[in-house]
Amino acid sequence: MSWSRFLAVLIKEFRQVRRDRLTFAMMVGVPIMQLILFGFAINSDPKHLPLALVDADRSEFSRSFIAGLENSAYFEITERPAGEKEGDAMLAEGIVQFVLVIPPDFSRKLIRGERPAMLLAADATDPAATGNAIAAINAIGQRSIGRELAGPLASLRPAEQPFEIRIQRRYNPEGLTRYNVVPGLIGVILTMTMVMMTALAMTRERERGTMENLLATPAKPVEVMFGKIVPYILIGYVQVLVILVVARLLFDVPMVGSLALLSVVLVVFIAANLAVGFTFSTIARNQLQAMQLTFFFFLPSMLLTGFMFPFRGMPGWAQAIGEALPLTHFLRVVRGILLKGNGIAEVAPHLWPIALFMAVAGAVALLRYRQTLD
Amino acid sequence: MSAPAAAAIIDVHGLTKRFGDRVVVDHFDMRVTRGRIYGFLGPNGSGKTTTIRMLCGLLTPDEGEGTCLGYDIRKEAALIKREVGYMTQRFGLYEDLSIEENLDFIARVYAVEGRAAKVKATLERLGLHSRRRQLAGMLSGGWKQRLALAACLIHDPQLLLLDEPTAGVDPAARRDFWDEIHDLAAAGLTVLVSTHYMDEAERCHELAYISYGKLLTQGTVAEVIAGAGLVTWAISDGDLVALGHALRAAPGIRTVAPFGTTLHVSADDEAGLTAALAPFRSAGLTIKPIEPSLEDVFIALMQGASDNFTPPAQ
Numbered sequence: 001m002s003w004s005r006f007l008a009v010l011i012k013e014f015r016q017v018r019r020d021r022l023t024f025a026m027m028v029g030v031p032i033m034q035l036i037l038f039g040f041a042i043n044s045d046p047k048h049l050p051l052a053l054v055d056a057d058r059s060e061f062s063r064s065f066i067a068g069l070e071n072s073a074y075f076e077i078t079e080r081p082a083g084e085k086e087g088d089a090m091l092a093e094g095i096v097q098f099v100l101v102i103p104p105d106f107s108r109k110l111i112r113g114e115r116p117a118m119l120l121a122a123d124a125t126d127p128a129a130t131g132n133a134i135a136a137i138n139a140i141g142q143r144s145i146g147r148e149l150a151g152p153l154a155s156l157r158p159a160e161q162p163f164e165i166r167i168q169r170r171y172n173p174e175g176l177t178r179y180n181v182v183p184g185l186i187g188v189i190l191t192m193t194m195v196m197m198t199a200l201a202m203t204r205e206r207e208r209g210t211m212e213n214l215l216a217t218p219a220k221p222v223e224v225m226f227g228k229i230v231p232y233i234l235i236g237y238v239q240v241l242v243i244l245v246v247a248r249l250l251f252d253v254p255m256v257g258s259l260a261l262l263s264v265v266l267v268v269f270i271a272a273n274l275a276v277g278f279t280f281s282t283i284a285r286n287q288l289q290a291m292q293l294t295f296f297f298f299l300p301s302m303l304l305t306g307f308m309f310p311f312r313g314m315p316g317w318a319q320a321i322g323e324a325l326p327l328t329h330f331l332r333v334v335r336g337i338l339l340k341g342n343g344i345a346e347v348a349p350h351l352w353p354i355a356l357f358m359a360v361a362g363a364v365a366l367l368r369y370r371q372t373l374d
Numbered sequence: 375m376s377a378p379a380a381a382a383i384i385d386v387h388g389l390t391k392r393f394g395d396r397v398v399v400d401h402f403d404m405r406v407t408r409g410r411i412y413g414f415l416g417p418n419g420s421g422k423t424t425t426i427r428m429l430c431g432l433l434t435p436d437e438g439e440g441t442c443l444g445y446d447i448r449k450e451a452a453l454i455k456r457e458v459g460y461m462t463q464r465f466g467l468y469e470d471l472s473i474e475e476n477l478d479f480i481a482r483v484y485a486v487e488g489r490a491a492k493v494k495a496t497l498e499r500l501g502l503h504s505r506r507r508q509l510a511g512m513l514s515g516g517w518k519q520r521l522a523l524a525a526c527l528i529h530d531p532q533l534l535l536l537d538e539p540t541a542g543v544d545p546a547a548r549r550d551f552w553d554e555i556h557d558l559a560a561a562g563l564t565v566l567v568s569t570h571y572m573d574e575a576e577r578c579h580e581l582a583y584i585s586y587g588k589l590l591t592q593g594t595v596a597e598v599i600a601g602a603g604l605v606t607w608a609i610s611d612g613d614l615v616a617l618g619h620a621l622r623a624a625p626g627i628r629t630v631a632p633f634g635t636t637l638h639v640s641a642d643d644e645a646g647l648t649a650a651l652a653p654f655r656s657a658g659l660t661i662k663p664i665e666p667s668l669e670d671v672f673i674a675l676m677q678g679a680s681d682n683f684t685p686p687a688q
């Protein structure tokens with residue numbers, strides 16, 4: 001490996017990136033945009049869902065229940081249709097997320113101990129949107145109607161549980177999605193931009209006709225690879241810095257762990273992704289194919305690593321794929337460092353899989369790199 | 375002619391390259407000695423670029439072996455690359471880097487001593503010093519070629535491989551270019567240059583003509599012309615267009631080509647020409663025997679070569 005040739009490629013890459021203003025702006029702009037989208041717009045515990053109420057009972061019980069609903073913050077009564085049919089039409093149109101029908105004889109049957117039913121119809125096309133609200137409604141019913149069943153009616157009250165379960169939400173006491181999502185975004189954004197940039201970096205040489213010239217020079221594969229990878233490691237650091245600053249200022253995400261430790265893990269993680277991108281660039285014939293390969297890698301990284309969906313909720317085969325991806329381990333590390341304040345001892349078990357991935361991807365990239373045009 | 379003992383800069387035998395089952399270069403031999411300008415001619419798709427790529431280690435030959443600068447073209451490609459300046463057919467420098475940055479990159483990749491001074495000197499010699507910050511992509515075609523040539527020379531190579539270096543360049547710039555090539559050759563540099571221009575072919579010390587991957591002829595301009603054994607007549611006056619059409623179909627005629635107000639007609643011998651022209655003798659034609667030009671020779675060679683062209687498989 002020659003220092004001069006490595007520097008030659010490195011400086012050239014830097015100059016090209018700097019000149020490509022749009023790409024450069026995107027590499028800083030995309031993290032900010034994604035942060036804001038995921039931080040503000042994407043919420044897996046939605047509140048104030050619109051509900052159409054058909055209260056045919058109009059009793060103390062129904063009024064108390066309705067008050068309970070409104071207090072829960074999960075529901076907001078936006079419509080009061082005349083009957084069930086009209087309510088169903090609203091649900092079908094998507095005006096409301098729920099239709100609640102309290103039948104006319106609800107309170108009478110309740111007092112007689114006949115276990116009457118009210119109907120909550122939910123638009124469950126997106127289960128994530130309705131899941132928590134549905135879980136909440138039972139508790140609301142017990143609390144509000146139970147309160148009304150006093151005096152002679154106390155015998156109708158459901159028996160209290162003989163014990164209590166106390167739940168502690170650690171590291172994220174308010175259960176804020178963004179505490180989980182924002183550190184994860186560091187990994188997701190790095191995966192996308194790093195793989196894509198390197199995958200494009202080599203295919204661009206091929207497409208623009210500069211590859212032949214580059215191959216005709218004495219530059220060796222290692223020199224070209226490192227020369228092309230190092231600038232993007234620095235760009236990756238800039239991205240992380242942007243994300244951390246925005247996460248701190250806009251979302252108050254706690255950062256209890258060591259940022260120095262995080263930056264060590266970052267090098268390995270970024271290099272792993274760059275090696276993947278470099279491998280792709282040896283396969284793709286043009287920039288479009290390079291983009292497609294990037295997404296081929298990016299999708300499982302989004303879906304199977306515990307970024308979008310809880311890792312432990314996935315079937316075994318999906319977890320196995322997830323374990324092989326560097327993002328899975330990086331997510332554990334970055335959440336551990338930022339939210340839990342993990343140190344080197346807790347981080348190390350997740351660091352070596354990333355390093356192993358990097359070594360394998362780098363070796364494949366170097367093996368596939370052709371020094372000829374055959 | 376140089377003595378056979380003179381150092382062979384390029385010496386290859388039986389070089390063959392196939393893409394799929396199509397033979398693109400077919401048992402090609404070439405020997406170029408130091409300080410010579412060697413012209414490489416042939417129709418489109420005849421395998422010139424492919425041959426040049428094999429010489430500098432960018433393609434591995436399927437058969438054949440040889441040396442370039444004394445290094446084995448199969449095993450010592452890395453050593454060859456250091457001492458060769460290769461100018462690709464398509465502009466191969468970075469259009470999004472400035473002129474100076476491109477030269478700087480090349481100088482660093484070849485680990486040139488005294489890089490900054492060398493780059494500056496090159497810029498000044500090209501007359502591009504004031505425009506050094508301009509992006510290479512903004513240059514006109516002729517300037518791109520000058521820049522590419524300067525980039526090939528920055529590491530003082532022993533051998534220049536130039537693949538159609540003057541395609542699309544105006545005559546004055548081409549003349550400057552060839553003057554420079556001759557100066558470099560006089561200083562000991564060996565040059566292999568592919569071209570489609572006959573006037574450039576005539577400026578070379580030696581020529582090789584390749585068609586469908588096969589070497590058809592090689593030698594000095596005089597040797598190539600003599601070797602073809604053509605007899606050429608220049609015909610003027612009369613209805614040359616009609617005559618041309620009629621002669622093209624006539625047996626024994628190798629080439630018919632209009633040159634301004636004359637028609638060059640070539641055949642393998644005088645008898646053939648006389649026979650073919652007999653029916654038109656009455657038309658008041660003026661006939662003058664001339665020395666066949668390189669172009670006459672090449673067109674005759676090309677038409678004699680077997681046609682193995684198949685459209686490239688996608």
Ligand SMILES: Nc1ncnc2c1ncn2[C@@H]1O[C@H](COP(=O)(O)OP(=O)(O)OP(=O)(O)O)[C@@H](O)[C@H]1O
Nearest residue numbers: 393398416417418419420421422423424425463686
């Ligand atoms: N990588 C490749 N794969 C398949 N076929 C190829 C490849 N490179 C070249 N060819 C084919 O080989 C033949 C010779 O190509 P080459 O570029 O060597 O011709 P050339 O003499 O340089 O032509 P031109 O004068 O047009 O530049 C062409 O028909 C071309 O289609």
Ligand SMILES: [Mg+2]
Nearest residue numbers: 422423463537
């Ligand atoms: Mg060519």
